[in-house]
Amino acid sequence: MSTITDQLLQQLSSGGLSQISQQIGADESSTGSALAMAMPLLTSALANNSAKPDGAQALHQALANDHDGSILSNLPAFLNNPQAANGAGILGHVLGSQQPAVAQGLAQNSNLNSGQMGQILEIAAPLLMGALGQQQQSQGLNPSGLAALLGGQQQAAQQSNPSMMSTLNQLLDQNNSGSALDEIFGFLRRLFGGSR
Structure with missing residues (x-):
């Protein structure tokens, strides 16, 4: 199964990765590896949140309102x-006060510093939301369909x-509760259910 992460990295391979590398001041290999860690982490956070009906409904609405996928039609811009x-x-809504810790943790598993990460x-984050919005539109997904897509x-x-997903889960599990993504449900709910 081709994941959304795979599809996005494929789209970025024709020049996009080079642009991102120049922006953050890193080589393409390190940049690609960092994106390959960042996207599944954000996808997992969204998947766990949308496993709850209100979370799925709120994400569905946010995608319909603000993330139709047009961002992917003009990647260079x-x-x-x-x-x-x-x-x-x-990210401020999704990760909240954990954002620096997440960036730092990801950086420790890459060749980038926490600022670059x-x-x-x-x-x-906007690329992933755009890709999800595109999938929601093209497949006519309702909230439960969107939740199923993210779970898959x-x-x-x-x-x-x-091994990478295990590392990402440990990274998000700030209180070692063993259920890593519980930590950011509140932040996700603020993003998708709160004021924007």
Whole structure:
């Protein structure tokens, strides 16, 4: 199964990765590896949140209102000015006060510093939301269909790279409760259910 992460990395391979690398001041290999970690982490967070009916409904609404996938139709324009897509705002809601710790943790597992990893997360978040919005539209997904899609994506990521997903789960599990993504449900609910 081709994951949304795979599809996005494929789309970025024709010039996009080079643009991102230049923006963050890193080589393409390190940038690609960092994106390959950041996207499944964000996907897993969304999958866990949408496993609850109210979370799925709120995400469905946010995608319908603000993330129709058009960002992927003109990647060069987005990558020239990624700040315009408000990736920082999305992450602020999704990760909240954990954002620095997540960036730091991801950086420790890559060749990038935490500042560069923070930039990667800010670029990855709007891309992922755009890809989900595109899937929602093309497949005519309702909230439960969207939840099922995300669950499948999470499972595929787990199967294709269990060691990386284990690392990501540990990274998000700030209180060692063993249920990593519980930590960010509140932040996700603020993003998809609260004021925007």
